[in-house]
Each structure stands twice: as C-alpha cells, then as structure tokens.
Amino acid sequence: MKHSIGIVTIAVALFTTGACNNASQNSKTTNTKDSLTRDSAAACSNYLNKKSFEDTVDGKPTDLYVLKNSSGACAAITNYGGRIVSLIVPDKNGKPTDVAVGFKTLKEYEGPGDAYYGALVGRVGNRIAKGKFSLDGKTYTLFINNGPNSLHGGKKGFQAVVWDAVQPNDTTLTLSYISKDNEEGYPGNLTVHVTYMLGMDNSLKINYTATTDKKTVVNLTNHTYFNLNGEGSGTILNHLVQINADKYTPVDATLIPTGKLDPVVGTPFDFTKPTAIGARIDTVGNIQMKNAGGYDHNFVLNNGGAALHQAAEVTGDQSGIIMDVLTTEPGLQFYIGNFMSGKYQFKSGAADNYRTAFCMETQHFPDAPNQKTFPSIVLEPGQQYNTTTVYKFGVKK
Numbered sequence: 001m002k003h004s005i006g007i008v009t010i011a012v013a014l015f016t017t018g019a020c021n022n023a024s025q026n027s028k029t030t031n032t033k034d035s036l037t038r039d040s041a042a043a044c045s046n047y048l049n050k051k052s053f054e055d056t057v058d059g060k061p062t063d064l065y066v067l068k069n070s071s072g073a074c075a076a077i078t079n080y081g082g083r084i085v086s087l088i089v090p091d092k093n094g095k096p097t098d099v100a101v102g103f104k105t106l107k108e109y110e111g112p113g114d115a116y117y118g119a120l121v122g123r124v125g126n127r128i129a130k131g132k133f134s135l136d137g138k139t140y141t142l143f144i145n146n147g148p149n150s151l152h153g154g155k156k157g158f159q160a161v162v163w164d165a166v167q168p169n170d171t172t173l174t175l176s177y178i179s180k181d182n183e184e185g186y187p188g189n190l191t192v193h194v195t196y197m198l199g200m201d202n203s204l205k206i207n208y209t210a211t212t213d214k215k216t217v218v219n220l221t222n223h224t225y226f227n228l229n230g231e232g233s234g235t236i237l238n239h240l241v242q243i244n245a246d247k248y249t250p251v252d253a254t255l256i257p258t259g260k261l262d263p264v265v266g267t268p269f270d271f272t273k274p275t276a277i278g279a280r281i282d283t284v285g286n287i288q289m290k291n292a293g294g295y296d297h298n299f300v301l302n303n304g305g306a307a308l309h310q311a312a313e314v315t316g317d318q319s320g321i322i323m324d325v326l327t328t329e330p331g332l333q334f335y336i337g338n339f340m341s342g343k344y345q346f347k348s349g350a351a352d353n354y355r356t357a358f359c360m361e362t363q364h365f366p367d368a369p370n371q372k373t374f375p376s377i378v379l380e381p382g383q384q385y386n387t388t389t390v391y392k393f394g395v396k397k
C-alpha cells in the first residue's frame with residue numbers, strides 16, 4: 001500500500017509538469033517521439049517510490065527530485081549524498097532504459113551495500129596515501145578507510161551527507177552543502193554548490209563550485225555506475241570504450257599512483273580506439289591489472305584541465321546507447337565494478353553482480369596533495385573551484 005501511494009505521488013508530480021504537458025498537448029498528432037517521451041517519463045516513476053526517500057537524516061530532510069526533458073530523458077536524484085538514483089534515456093529502438101544503477105530506498109544507500117552508487121564524492125575524491133597531506137608545513141590526518149589509505153573523503157564523505165536542494169524548474173537541481181572546518185580532518189569551511197542540468201539533447205551536465213575560508217584541498221566528482229544496456233542487464237565487459245588519453249597513472253598495490261605518467265600504447269590501458277572493456281582484462285602478467293583487480297585507474301586526459309573537452313565515449317553493445325563524457329578536469333578514473341559483490345539488490349531487482357556497471361569519475365589525479373608533479377587541488381580563500389562534467393546520451397546510427 002505504502003509503495004503504491006508513493007508511485008502515485010511521483011507519477012502525479014511528473015504528469016503535472018511542463019514536459020509531460022507538452023507530451024499530452026502533442027498527442028493529437030501522436031507520433032513516435034511523443035509516445036517515447038511519455039513512456040520515458042512514466043518509466044522514471046516505474047520503480048521509484050518517492051516516499052522511500054522522504055526521511056530525516058542528521059536532522060535534515062531527504063527527498064527524491066525528478067528532472068525530465070521532452071526528448072525522452074529523465075533523472076531521479078536524491079539530496080542524500082546528491083545521488084543519481086536513476087537516469088533514463090531511449091535506446092536504439094526508443095525503449096526507455098535506466099543506465100544508472102541504484103537502490104529503491106534511502107535506507108539501502110545508508111546501508112552496507114552502498115559503494116558510492118550515484119554519489120557526489122568529496123571533499124577529496126579518490127585516494128590520499130596513508131590519509132596524510134601537508135599544507136604550508138602543517139600535516140593533516142584523515143580517516144583511513146581503504147587499506148592504508150583514505151578514500152573518497154573519509155569516514156563520512158559528501159556521499160553520506162544531506163545537501164540542501166533547490167529545484168527551480170523541470171530540468172535543474174542545485175544542491176548545496178557547507179563542509180565545516182576540520183570535517184573529516186580537512187581544513188577550512190568549504191561551501192559547495194552542485195548543479196545538475198538535464199539538456200534537451202539528453203545530456204546531464206554537472207557543475208561543481210566551491211569556496212573556502214582557509215587554504216584546503218578539493219577534488220569533487222560523481223560516482224555514478226553506468227550500465228548502458230540498462231540496470232540489471234548483466235556484464236559491462238562487452239561495452240565499447242574509447243578514452244582520449246595517451247597516458248595513465250600507474251598505481252602500487254594499494255592503488256596509490258607511483259607518480260609516473262605512463263604511455264598507454266602497447267598496454268591494456270590503450271583505449272584510444274573503441275575497444276571492448278573485457279578484451280584485455282585477463283592480460284597475463286600485467287602488474288597494473290593485478291594491483292587493481294581490473295581497471296580502476298586514472299587516465300591522463302589529452303587536452304585535460306582547461307576548457308570542456310571530450311574525455312571518453314562508451315557504447316552499450318545491446319542497447320546501442322552511446323554516452324559521451326565531456327569535462328574540464330584533467331583526469332578520469334575508469335572503474336569497472338571490480339568490488340561489486342552480488343550480495344545486494346538494485347532497484348530493478350537485479351543483484352549488484354561483479355562488473356555489471358562501470359564508473360567514469362572525472363577528477364584531478366589520485367593522491368594529488370602528495371604528488372608534487374600532479375596538477376594541484378589546493379583551493380585558497382578568494383579563489384573559486386569550478387569544474388563541469390557532461391554525460392551526454394545518444395544512440396548508434
């Protein structure tokens with residue numbers, strides 16, 4: 001009963017807003033595009049019960065927000081950790097396909113099965129060696145939560161806090177959070193705003209800004225796990241991936257970069273031409289594959305670190321869905337779900353099986369505060385951190 005009330009609630013919300021009004025107005029001249037638009041909006045409400053996200057965490061209200069356009073895409077995002085719970089786009093036959101894996105309820109995101117699904121990651125995404133770094137001679141100590149290192153902001157990173165949410169229209173959601181001085185051991189009060197924008201071209205643009213009142217370090221990213229054939233459709237090893245990176249940052253056995261930028265040519269890391277993810281996954285004797293248990297590496301993007309540029313393109317082998325990743329960031333962590341366990345259940349009912357989703361985390365390089373030759377992630381008072389990443393969806397022609 002509770003479940004069906006929730007579905008009705010979200011369906012009502014969807015069907016009283018602009019995009020859906022457009023769809024019904026146009027229904028006099030029904031054509032495929034209009035019916036797809038309606039299907040897609042309906043698909044967003046299919047298995048998502050808004051009520052399952054309405055709660056209070058740390059004294060702050062949580063909810064589920066739905067963005068949608070009139071080109072057949074919608075995204076459901078919760079302000080708990082800024083997580084993309086669902087991202088629906090049409091496949092090559094126009095079928096609405098949920099390309100972002102996620103859970104049905106807020107509780108599951110708070111539980112042990114969570115692996116940063118769909119989350120905003122910070123204050124510093126990726127690893128910091130031994131959980132220590134120095135600024136102006138002062139050493140800061142972070143929580144160790146990944147072998148000997150600190151991962152994704154520490155014990156309670158940005159993925160587990162409640163963000164203030166403002167949704168000014170159908171296609172935009174702005175989330176804001178103030179990370180207090182010394183929160184998780186990081187210096188400075190950091191004010192962060194993240195805006196999700198769903199474009200008419202089925203692109204999801206994420207803009208991150210931050211300011212601080214003390215010198216600090218910042219490296220924000222989004223940790224959505226994609227399966228372009230749709231959540232629950234099995235392995236991602238047959239997806240085709242192309243990454244515009246001639247170099248990558250090799251890592252030690254604890255996944256901390258060695259500091260070198262190694263050429264990808266002649267290695268399983270050469271994705272300069274579209275290649276199936278699984279094609280070279282079992283390359284015998286490759287120490288990097290062994291260290292990470294598969295791809296879990298930062299690629300050094302060609303042309304990275306300035307204007308928005310094309311970082312990668314991925315194609316779902318069954319759906320024909322193409323995802324272009326554009327970013328202003330210099331790096332891209334390509335992670336293929338090597339730690340997915342199969343113990344937990346996604347919203348479609350499918351298990352979180354090994355390598356059934358992949359991440360493309362745009363970022364500055366891992367362990368940047370301790371690696372003098374890597375682009376800096378230091379933010380000073382008076383400066384503005386401002387990065388943008390776009391995940392744009394289309395289909396193979």
Ligand code: BGC
Pocket residue numbers: 115116126255296333335339361
């Ligand atoms: C890391 C992986 C980690 C995953 C989930 C990725 O960003 O590189 O090693 O298992 O996040 O925490």
